[in-house]
Amino acid sequence: MRIPLFDDASLMEQTVPAAVSATLHPGLFYTAVEQSSVAISITDPRARIVYTNLAFRQLTGYGESELTGVNHNILASRQTPKKHYQEMWSAITQGLPWVGQLINQRKNGSLYLAEVSISAVFSADGRIEHFLGMHKDISDSYALMQRLRNQMSLIAAVLNNVPAPVVVLDEHDHIVMDNLAYKTLCADYGGRELLAELGYPANKARLASGARVTLQIGGAARVFGLSIWPLAEVNEEVSRYFSDVAPPRTLVTLIDDSEQQRQRAQQRLEQLKQKLVSGKLLAAIRESLDAAMVQLSGPLNMLAAARRLSPEGLTHPGLDAAWQEGQQALARLQACRPSLEQEESDFWSVGELLQDLADLYRPRIRSLGELQWRCEPQLLLGFGQRHQILASLSLWLDRCLILANERPATPLFITLHAYAQDNAIFFALRDNLSLQPVHHAAPAQTFTQPGHGMELRLIQTLIGNHQGMIDLHIQAEGGTLLTLRLPLPAMQLRRPVTTGESK
Known part of the structure; x- marks a missing residue:
C-alpha cells in the first residue's frame, strides 16, 4: 500500500528540505518514518487519519486498516478536559504548533498519558492540508515524577511534624530546606537566621563536638546544641550525569536543651541546698555543744579548785564523785562534737x-x-x-x-x-x-x-x-x-x- 504522505509530492516537499530531497529517494523517508520509535500520525484538516507508523499502531493497539480514514478522536478519553482540545484546535487551525499532554485510550480500553506535538503541513498556496502529530507515552515517567513528588510531600509533612528544628545545607553551608519548627523558631527570634546566630558555620567543629549556646528568645534563656550528619550525595544536575559526583549535603538538627539544662540546674541547686542545710546544722550542733561545754567547764573548774584547797589527806567523796561525773559528761560532749571536715579542701x-x-x-x-x-x-x-x-x-x-x-x-x-x-x-x-x-x-x-x-x-x-x-x-x-x-x-x-x- 502506498502511503499518502509520500504519494502527495507537495506534502513531501514541505516535509523534507529541498536540498535533501534532491539527492535522496522519497522511499528512504518513508522507511525512516515507518521504522521510527516515535509514534507518528498524519491527518487531513478534518482530523481524519491518513497515515500512522508502526510505533503509533503498537502504542494504540489498533491496526492500520482500523485507523486509516477514522477521526483521530478514536483515541480520545473522557479523562481529558474539553478545554485542552479546544486550546489545541485553536492553535493548530491557526497554523501554530501545539505541544501538550492528553489522556488517550488504547483499543483495549487502557489509558495512557501521551505527550503530543502537532504541526500544520501547508500546501503551496499556504492552505493547511495536513496535520503531523508525534506521540510519546509518558505514563511511566509521570508516575515516577508523581511518586517522587509524593515522597517529597511526605518528607516535608514528616519534617514539619517533627518538633525539633531541622535544616538541610548545601556544600556552601547555605540552607536549602528547613522545617516548620525551624521557621517558627527564627520568627520568634525576630526573623534572624538562628543557625548563624548559633555561630554556624564559623564554629562548626565546636558545635559538632557538643558545645551549647544560650540565646534569649521571647524573654527566656534557651540553650541549643547541634546534631550534624552528612547526607548521601544526590546528583540532580545534567552536567554530572556521567560523572555521578554531586555536591555534599548536611542535615542539621537543633537540640533544645533548655528544659534539661533547667532541670539539671534545679537538681544541682537542690543538692546544694541540702549540703548547706547539713553544713549549717552541723555548725549549729557544734556551736551548741561548745556552749554547753563552756557552761559545764565553769562548775568543773570550781570543783577542781575546791579539791585543790582541801587539806592533804582529807577526802571529799561527794566532791570527787561530782568532779568525775562532770569530767565524764565533758568527755561525752566532746565526743559528740561533729567534725567540720565534711569535704576535701x-x-x-x-x-x-x-x-x-x-x-x-x-x-x-x-x-x-x-x-x-x-x-x-x-x-x-x-x-x-x-x-x-x-x-x-x-x-x-x-x-x-x-x-x-x-x-x-x-x-x-x-x-x-x-x-x-x-x-x-x-x-x-x-x-x-x-x-x-x-x-x-x-x-x-x-x-x-x-x-x-x-x-x-x-x-x-x-x-x-x-x-x-x-x-x-x-x-x-x-x-x-x-x-x-x-x-x-x-x-x-x-x-x-x-x-x-x-x-
Missing part, C-alpha cells in the same frame, strides 16, 4: 560560688528586694571547703531575710562584693537593715535567738575553721556591713592579681 572559683549563692537566694529575695554581686578579679580563686564558705554567706542572707520579713515596709537591698587585697580574699556583705537586735547594749541572750545573733557565732565557727576572720560594722547611712576575710591561696599569691567586674 580544694581550689574553687569565687565568682562561681557567688553565682550559686545568687541562684539560691534570688527567688526568695525577689518579692522583698534585690541582691547584687560582683567579683574582682573575675578569675579569683579560693581554697578550702567550698560548701562551708557558701554556708557562711548563706547564714547571713538567712538573717537578712528574717529581718526583712519583720520589716516589710522597707525594700531589702543586699550587695555582695568579693575582692583580693593584702594577701587575702574578702567577702563584703552590705545590707540596708538596722542591726538594732545585735546592738552592743543588747542583753547577751538576744544573740542566741535565730536571726538575731546566733548566725554570727556559726559564721565565726566556719570561717575560723579556714583560719579566717569576720568583722561587723554598723554603717553611718544605715544598715550593716559584714566582712569575711580568708587567706589568699598560695598559688594565687605567685601571680599578679588583676581587677575586673563579673556582674
Whole structure:
C-alpha cells in the first residue's frame, strides 16, 4: 500500500528540505518514518487519519486498516478536559504548533498519558492540508515524577511534624530546606537566621563536638546544641550525569536543651541546698555543744579548785564523785562534737560560688528586694571547703531575710562584693537593715535567738575553721556591713592579681 504522505509530492516537499530531497529517494523517508520509535500520525484538516507508523499502531493497539480514514478522536478519553482540545484546535487551525499532554485510550480500553506535538503541513498556496502529530507515552515517567513528588510531600509533612528544628545545607553551608519548627523558631527570634546566630558555620567543629549556646528568645534563656550528619550525595544536575559526583549535603538538627539544662540546674541547686542545710546544722550542733561545754567547764573548774584547797589527806567523796561525773559528761560532749571536715579542701572559683549563692537566694529575695554581686578579679580563686564558705554567706542572707520579713515596709537591698587585697580574699556583705537586735547594749541572750545573733557565732565557727576572720560594722547611712576575710591561696599569691567586674 502506498502511503499518502509520500504519494502527495507537495506534502513531501514541505516535509523534507529541498536540498535533501534532491539527492535522496522519497522511499528512504518513508522507511525512516515507518521504522521510527516515535509514534507518528498524519491527518487531513478534518482530523481524519491518513497515515500512522508502526510505533503509533503498537502504542494504540489498533491496526492500520482500523485507523486509516477514522477521526483521530478514536483515541480520545473522557479523562481529558474539553478545554485542552479546544486550546489545541485553536492553535493548530491557526497554523501554530501545539505541544501538550492528553489522556488517550488504547483499543483495549487502557489509558495512557501521551505527550503530543502537532504541526500544520501547508500546501503551496499556504492552505493547511495536513496535520503531523508525534506521540510519546509518558505514563511511566509521570508516575515516577508523581511518586517522587509524593515522597517529597511526605518528607516535608514528616519534617514539619517533627518538633525539633531541622535544616538541610548545601556544600556552601547555605540552607536549602528547613522545617516548620525551624521557621517558627527564627520568627520568634525576630526573623534572624538562628543557625548563624548559633555561630554556624564559623564554629562548626565546636558545635559538632557538643558545645551549647544560650540565646534569649521571647524573654527566656534557651540553650541549643547541634546534631550534624552528612547526607548521601544526590546528583540532580545534567552536567554530572556521567560523572555521578554531586555536591555534599548536611542535615542539621537543633537540640533544645533548655528544659534539661533547667532541670539539671534545679537538681544541682537542690543538692546544694541540702549540703548547706547539713553544713549549717552541723555548725549549729557544734556551736551548741561548745556552749554547753563552756557552761559545764565553769562548775568543773570550781570543783577542781575546791579539791585543790582541801587539806592533804582529807577526802571529799561527794566532791570527787561530782568532779568525775562532770569530767565524764565533758568527755561525752566532746565526743559528740561533729567534725567540720565534711569535704576535701580544694581550689574553687569565687565568682562561681557567688553565682550559686545568687541562684539560691534570688527567688526568695525577689518579692522583698534585690541582691547584687560582683567579683574582682573575675578569675579569683579560693581554697578550702567550698560548701562551708557558701554556708557562711548563706547564714547571713538567712538573717537578712528574717529581718526583712519583720520589716516589710522597707525594700531589702543586699550587695555582695568579693575582692583580693593584702594577701587575702574578702567577702563584703552590705545590707540596708538596722542591726538594732545585735546592738552592743543588747542583753547577751538576744544573740542566741535565730536571726538575731546566733548566725554570727556559726559564721565565726566556719570561717575560723579556714583560719579566717569576720568583722561587723554598723554603717553611718544605715544598715550593716559584714566582712569575711580568708587567706589568699598560695598559688594565687605567685601571680599578679588583676581587677575586673563579673556582674
